[in-house]
Amino acid sequence: MRFLYGLILVIGLAALALAQGVTPAAMLKPSADVWLTYHGDYTGKRHSTLSQITPANVTQLKEIWRFQAGQQQIKGTPILVDGVIYITSPDNLWAIDARTAQELWHYTHPRNNAFHIGHRGVAVYKDSVYLTTPDAHLIAFNAKDGKMKWDVIIADARKGYWSTNAPLVVGNHVMVGVSGDFDNLPGQLKSIDADTGKTQWIFYSTPPPGVSEPQSGGATGGQMWMTGTYDPELNLVYVGTGNPTPVLNGPVRPGDNPWTCSIVALNPDTGKLVWGFQVSPHDTHDWDAAEVPVLVDGDFNGTPRKMVMQASRNGYFFVLDRTNGKNLLTKPFAAVNWAKEIDKDGRPIPDPAKEPSRDGVLVAPDESGGTNYRSPSFDPATGLFIVSAHDSYGVYFFKPDHGAYGWAGADYGVGGRSFLRAIDYKTEAIVWSHSIGDGAGSAGVLTTATGLTFTGDLPGNLMALRTSDGTTLWHAPIGRVGNSPITYQLDGKQFLVVGAGSSLVAFALP
Amino acid sequence: MTRIIGIASTALLAVSCLVAAQGRGGQAPSPASQRPPQTATPQTYTAEEIQAGRVRFASECGFCHGRDAAGGETGPDLTRSDLVAADLRGDRISGVVRNGVPQKGMPSFDLSAADLGAIVAFIHDQKANADTLGGGRRSVDVADLQTGNAEEGQKYFSGAGKCSSCHSADGDLAGIGNRFQGLALLQRMLNPRSGRPAPAPAKVLVTLPSGEKIVGPLVSRDEFSITMTDTSGARRSWQVGEAEFTVDDPLSAHYDQLGKYTDANMRNVFAYLQTLR
Numbered sequence: 176m177r178f179l180y181g182l183i184l185v186i187g188l189a190a191l192a193l194a195q196g197v198t199p200a201a202m203l204k205p206s207a208d209v210w211l212t213y214h215g216d217y218t219g220k221r222h223s224t225l226s227q228i229t230p231a232n233v234t235q236l237k238e239i240w241r242f243q244a245g246q247q248q249i250k251g252t253p254i255l256v257d258g259v260i261y262i263t264s265p266d267n268l269w270a271i272d273a274r275t276a277q278e279l280w281h282y283t284h285p286r287n288n289a290f291h292i293g294h295r296g297v298a299v300y301k302d303s304v305y306l307t308t309p310d311a312h313l314i315a316f317n318a319k320d321g322k323m324k325w326d327v328i329i330a331d332a333r334k335g336y337w338s339t340n341a342p343l344v345v346g347n348h349v350m351v352g353v354s355g356d357f358d359n360l361p362g363q364l365k366s367i368d369a370d371t372g373k374t375q376w377i378f379y380s381t382p383p384p385g386v387s388e389p390q391s392g393g394a395t396g397g398q399m400w401m402t403g404t405y406d407p408e409l410n411l412v413y414v415g416t417g418n419p420t421p422v423l424n425g426p427v428r429p430g431d432n433p434w435t436c437s438i439v440a441l442n443p444d445t446g447k448l449v450w451g452f453q454v455s456p457h458d459t460h461d462w463d464a465a466e467v468p469v470l471v472d473g474d475f476n477g478t479p480r481k482m483v484m485q486a487s488r489n490g491y492f493f494v495l496d497r498t499n500g501k502n503l504l505t506k507p508f509a510a511v512n513w514a515k516e517i518d519k520d521g522r523p524i525p526d527p528a529k530e531p532s533r534d535g536v537l538v539a540p541d542e543s544g545g546t547n548y549r550s551p552s553f554d555p556a557t558g559l560f561i562v563s564a565h566d567s568y569g570v571y572f573f574k575p576d577h578g579a580y581g582w583a584g585a586d587y588g589v590g591g592r593s594f595l596r597a598i599d600y601k602t603e604a605i606v607w608s609h610s611i612g613d614g615a616g617s618a619g620v621l622t623t624a625t626g627l628t629f630t631g632d633l634p635g636n637l638m639a640l641r642t643s644d645g646t647t648l649w650h651a652p653i654g655r656v657g658n659s660p661i662t663y664q665l666d667g668k669q670f671l672v673v674g675a676g677s678s679l680v681a682f683a684l685p
Numbered sequence: 686m687t688r689i690i691g692i693a694s695t696a697l698l699a700v701s702c703l704v705a706a707q708g709r710g711g712q713a714p715s716p717a718s719q720r721p722p723q724t725a726t727p728q729t730y731t732a733e734e735i736q737a738g739r740v741r742f743a744s745e746c747g748f749c750h751g752r753d754a755a756g757g758e759t760g761p762d763l764t765r766s767d768l769v770a771a772d773l774r775g776d777r778i779s780g781v782v783r784n785g786v787p788q789k790g791m792p793s794f795d796l797s798a799a800d801l802g803a804i805v806a807f808i809h810d811q812k813a814n815a816d817t818l819g820g821g822r823r824s825v826d827v828a829d830l831q832t833g834n835a836e837e838g839q840k841y842f843s844g845a846g847k848c849s850s851c852h853s854a855d856g857d858l859a860g861i862g863n864r865f866q867g868l869a870l871l872q873r874m875l876n877p878r879s880g881r882p883a884p885a886p887a888k889v890l891v892t893l894p895s896g897e898k899i900v901g902p903l904v905s906r907d908e909f910s911i912t913m914t915d916t917s918g919a920r921r922s923w924q925v926g927e928a929e930f931t932v933d934d935p936l937s938a939h940y941d942q943l944g945k946y947t948d949a950n951m952r953n954v955f956a957y958l959q960t961l962r
Contacts, residue, residue: 246794247792248792288740288743289744290744290747291744291745292749357747510944512944528948534829534830534831534832534952535825535830535871535951535952536948537946537948537951543759568943568944570871570875572825576824582757585756585825587872588759589943590875590878590939590940590943612907614790615790632907632908633907634906634907636907636908638908652909
């Protein structure tokens with residue numbers, strides 16, 4: 176009898192665990208058979224400890240399945256939980272079997288008129304899947320069958336907001352960002368209650384409507400359209416903020432325009448700013464600092480530090496102490512010519528001669544930046560920060576006729592070349608630089624514990640490089656990779672999953 | 686009243702033609718003036734089509750091409766596009782939208798015939814509006830670009846800039862100031878690949894293991910293979926290791942120069958090129 180009770184208890188607990196789905200504890204220590212968040216874990220390293228695929232056998236990788244996800248290029252990260260992959264494109268969410276790519280359910284959002292430029296993926300928590308939509312809704316679905324639980328509006332799409340965001344979940348906070356560069360809109364990050372859909376708090380990177388803050392200089396913008404990272408010990412969320420608006424018209428918004436083009440540290444329970452570091456004070460070149468704030472624990476000049484690292488769109492690599500936002504290192508990783516100095520706080524200060532002008536200025540990088548939303552990766556074994564860099568040039572124009580609304584200027588890229596670069600933050604050196612083609616790259620980076628680096632080049636090859644020296648070990652011409660690769664292990668087999676054009680493709684050893 | 690305005694404008698036109706002719710040293714007006722290309726075949730669309738197109742365009746195309754089709758984050762100003770000017774009811778635009786232009790980063794779009802038709806209507810309407818207004822709000826006018834010193838530009842061209850190691854004022858660049866003006870000339874100068882017509886591609890010399898040599902224009906190249914067009918017009922590809930290749934790409938000097946120009950150098954060389962008429 177006691178045995179029976181015990182059995183019932185075990186079954187009961189298992190059922191409870193199943194019903195609970197993704198728990199906060201699981202998100203803090205993701206197992207090998209899941210990819211629970213945009214970056215894989217809260218640190219943003221996009222590094223996996225899986226070790227089945229090695230430099231010795233990587234050439235044997237074979238395509239296992241391919242899933243056609245509509246027509247648009249996949250820019251999002253697939254999320255894997257319970258053997259099910261969730262993959263998105265604007266207005267679309269598919270749940271597919273991670274072993275066979277068989278479609279389990281598909282949600283299509285009602286036709287709408289917001290921008291459909293891309294989508295970065297879903298978030299999961301308990302038994303729910305959270306999807307942002309181009310017209311700035313956040314929708315919660317039942318993970319099992321795609322049944323809608325609730326649908327809330329996070330910003331007014333009629334004003335020019337849209338969303339591509341993969342939310343960041345911490346506890347019961349679903350943090351959602353939006354975009355909106357074509358209109359003068361305040362930057363907002365909203366925390367939504369994971370169970371009810373109710374708004375918990377809103378963090379504004381620039382003053383909300385009706386609020387006057389002289390230090391902002393009158394700037395709007397600073398949208399937080401990329402997924403942040405989280406340190407559970409400090410209970411801080413790190414998010415990159417976008418460029419100020421009007422975009423190219425600097426004179427109309429004097430000063431540094433905080434907190435645009437910044438890394439901000441927020442308390443996830445209150446949405447209060449704990450510290451901010453502006454990587455581009457008074458930006459006039461569309462260089463969002465939305466890139467991944469990667470959390471690394473390690474030695475800096477012989478002292479153990481909790482660091483946050485960002486290779487920013489403005490062409491500079493930053494290392495900060497993430498307990499207080501103090502700068503440890505500022506160093507270019509791509510062609511730059513726009514800063515006149517690095518100030519005492521480690522911020523590159525714009526050269527006024529490189530502000531957009533009536534007769535045009537030649538600036539490095541171009542508007543797409545030294546890098547962009549494509550994820551970098553940090554490899555703990557080598558200490559290398561690996562990023563898809565773009566040495567590029569653009570001509571930037573502004574004259575009063577261009578006005579003070581939205582873009583308010585004109586700019587034209589005139590050439591760029593892309594490289595995968597490995598930065599050693601301890602020596603400040605670029606240890607290797609691997610050419611990946613002309614133009615701006617679109618593929619992010621994944622590193623693994625066996626010393627492999629996965630990414631895609633511009634002509635459309637998926638590649639595996641040796642992390643220590645950047646040597647190519649394997650490639651597969653699968654089409655242009657537009658997202659950042661992920662990896663997981665199911666039934667004892669390590670999978671590598673990556674977007675190729677509008678398909679999602681899985682590789683594994685035979 | 687109408688007649689008087691007509692006469693007055695004819696007189697103005699005559700004066701401006703005279704000024705233009707003098708400005709060009711008496712040569713015929715160039716085919717690539719600062720005006721956007723003219724629509725080849727007049728076409729009309731209903732207000733409903735245009736309005737439907739405005740909404741669809743903003744949603745699908747606006748991020749890159751601007752909500753007004755006059756250029757955006759990465760896409761060109763469609764109101765000044767040769768392809769749009771040559772288009773008749775979508776016969777050219779549709780293919781570009783459906784297939785994309787992958788080498789320039791434009792994805793393909795799977796749109797219904799009605800949506801595509803509406804988008805085409807909106808683009809043509811925006812072009813007509815822009816032609817009337819003399820350009821979109823993101824315009825860069827020829828007059829904006831007149832801050833350089835042609836004499837200094839000529840010195841840089843033949844001296845520090847080393848432009849004269851490939852180019853000459855009375856050779857390949859003769860009349861360049863007539864063929865391109867304003868922003869188009871500046872883009873052409875900075876990187877010919879960023880403008881149109883497309884410059885000649887790089888040349889490839891392939892040496893096969895047999896010793897046979899094949900020369901032809903480069904089609905594409907990556908870390909693992911190379912594709913070129915041989916003398917018969919056929920495309921041929923080799924994997925790295927199957928043959929030896931040498932690529933002669935003189936235009937890459939333009940990219941290298943981007944890191945060397947000061948803004949003054951850039952404006953001066955531009956001023957100099959404007960004088961080559």
